[in-house]
Amino acid sequence: MKKKKFSFHNVRLSKKLLIMYIFSVLIPIVLTNIIFYTVTINNVKQQQMHDSELALNQISHDFGKIIDDAVGISSSLYTNTNINLFLEKEYLSDADYVDDYNTYLRTFNQSSPINPSINSIRFYTDNPTIIYSGGVYPLTEEIKKSNWYRQIMGSSITSPIVLRSSVDDQTSTFSIIRKLDYFNFNNKQKIVKIEINPATIENIFNNVTFKGDVYLLNEKGEIEYSTKKDLGWRKKVIPFRQISNKKKADILDSTYLDQSYLLNWKLVGTVSEKKMLNTVNKSGRFILYLAFINIIIPSIIIILINRSFLRRLQRIFRHVKKMGDQNFEKIPDPEYTDEIGTLTSEFNRMIRKIEELIQDVFMANIQKQEMEIKRNRAQLSALQSQINPHFLFNALETIRMRSLMKEEIETAKIIHNMAKIFRNSLTWGKDMVTVREEINLIISFLEIQKYRFGDKLDYEIHIDHDADECIIPNMALQPFIENASIHGIEPLKENGKIEVHISIEDDLLVCKVMDNGVGMSESKTQQLIKELENENDMGKSVGIKNVYYRLKLYYQDQFHFQLDSREGEGTVIIIKIPNQTRGISKKLNF
Structure with missing residues (x-):
């Protein structure tokens, strides 16, 4: 019988690791520590x-x-x-x-x-x-x-x-x-x-x-x-x-x-x-401890690596056999980066692909039907949102005309302002307006509030002549005016005042809204600013957050927003955006 030629490929993996440990770890460590001990003792004395x-x-x-x-x-x-x-x-x-x-x-x-x-x-x-x-x-x-x-x-x-x-x-x-x-x-x-x-x-x-x-x-x-x-x-x-x-x-x-x-x-x-020998002896004991650790740790590592190889290979083999019974179970191991880990990841990826194909076949028709239902609901909601404001607008116009016929001028004026606000809400697709148009809408809102509160509410609006034709996003300031009126002035026992200042400074359009209302505490102010920065959670103050996110979307890092408030003194909001006219806005695709 012909004797087989020796080859490492015929040696079991556990024996290969043992041979590697003896000749590559144990013997070099022993020799190295003996030399290291002798050199270190002399160095300690000299040191x-x-x-x-x-x-x-x-x-x-x-x-x-x-x-x-x-x-x-x-x-x-x-x-x-x-x-x-x-x-x-x-x-x-x-x-x-x-x-x-x-x-x-x-x-x-x-x-x-x-x-x-x-x-x-x-x-x-x-x-x-x-x-x-x-x-x-x-x-x-x-x-x-x-x-x-x-x-x-x-x-x-x-x-x-x-x-x-x-x-x-x-x-x-x-x-x-x-x-x-x-x-x-x-x-x-x-x-x-x-x-x-x-x-x-x-x-x-x-x-x-x-x-x-x-x-x-x-x-x-x-x-x-x-x-x-x-x-x-x-x-x-x-x-x-x-x-x-x-x-x-x-x-x-x-x-x-x-x-x-x-x-x-x-x-x-x-x-x-005696002190010299104590120092040298401490160094010698440290070297012995280090040698012991150098022998124990590699031994533990060799055992762990051996178990890692064999156990994971056996687990992959068991899951492959389950596939024959149509049991597509994933291997629960984390995604390691060695060869066995790569093999495990590829096996799990194959299982996911098979499951996705099964889901695609059975769920395609159901998803198609759900999409059709959602599309129909969206069209219906859009139609309702148009019909209801048109109905209210027409009703308000009728009431205003009858008030004029009865010479109720003040009531007719308030109804006219309300109609202007509704008309603005019906103008779909008009994202950008001039400062003058935005101010006219704010005046309509403030006149309605002044009608409600009487002398309790007063307001002032100051606009630079050069800022009239500058463009800003539609209803960019109105939510802040509404917030100042309802949350700032309304809770006051005495009279309140809202001021709006719009000017051009250093090629920036600066819009400032101020009130002398009840204001907010420092903690509440910081909480509101934190909520504005968290774009994933609308929470409360939806109108203000909507304006903040729109301005941030339009102007990105060119947009500056500042909120200052003191409890019992009022609130100041400052918005700085690039100074743009309608011609420039068309070039920027606003």
Whole structure:
């Protein structure tokens, strides 16, 4: 028997997926994670070193900057003639001192820029004629015994000195001290002491990016400041060598401060080996978790894909068999975009076509009969809509003639206006009219309303001469007049007024309808505007909405509609449309 040649086409789909998973997913993931783990551990250690160096340099830069700012202030005071003369002068009375204090020292404090890193500026002098207050202090015997006084007076250089000073047992800061001996008239001892804000010092040294302890060392290698709270450096002098010999440090990085008054001062940072290993171990566990996820997720995906193929193919086979029994049932699966999904979509499309053909054969005659019935009803409705207005119009004309014969002039006038309105409603196919024609229709309506309300209703109509022959859609303004009369003026207890203004502005026909009626609340106004924008729902105010949609249909984006109303004050409606004459409207097929 001849042995069959091996081919992947003879291997079952589930085995193909298993082979693909082992050689394309499992083995590459294991090898990749081993390499990734080794590289990542080394990178984490290097990154820890680099981050510590950057954080320490940042602390050094920030500390040097605030010291520089304070030294800059001391330099401005050192060369300030007014301040030196103020501290040097012999005052004959307290009033003289207060005047000079307000002139020089207070003015200096007000004109100096606010620096949040400076806690205080103090002046010390042995001038006995000065009132010691407001930042000016005497050089007492206690101060002369202090360390900072002996150090500044024993120094022969003119630059300031930087010393650590204690605010309390738990808070320390730094002070910049300088002798004010720049001028030749120095007969008194004058010293300025600028104290740095302790909170600023603490914020700088407690850098969240440095995962360890920071030490500020002076030129002797003694600790001047540290973030380690339990060290006791505030109460006694502690050399850094004593700390470094007792404690192992994985990172010992230092940076020197480059200021001349902080010569050989430096910052030292230490990170314990335990913290370093914790960071590395966390990275290692993360890599293991990631490797586990990379193995589990592909396995789940392979299983899901296998089930997706087989189950959907079996479902298609079952529905194909049902077609033999004339059961045209669609496959309820969503329309997926893979090959099986495309096959399912085509099967459902074929089922829809078969159902449509069946429906076309059986429903064609019924649809034809329904269309004939609808056509007949439409013709009948159109005929009735013509007959009824014609009948009413003829009846009104008869009543008007009899009123004239009886000399009832006012009644005849009102009936004539009503007849004009009915005649306008009978003019089918006349979509566009002139402004004058529209105004004549509005006047007829307002005269009828004035007949109803008497002196309660008054109206004014103002039309520019150039706007008379402009064309607008038929009954474009009348529904707004009707709405102002019925909903605005009629509910009023006192007299009301309707105004119509039509003018031409910037080649636009501007129509404004105003009333001083009851108006609408802001919420009701916004609701009406929202209903106008919703073209799918006519709802209430059908007349206004019909006009709004017609204008929007005619003029599209060239149509501007504005509705403003205030409760108890009235309503204003402004319509702006293109200025067009009858000749232009014919070209635009209106």
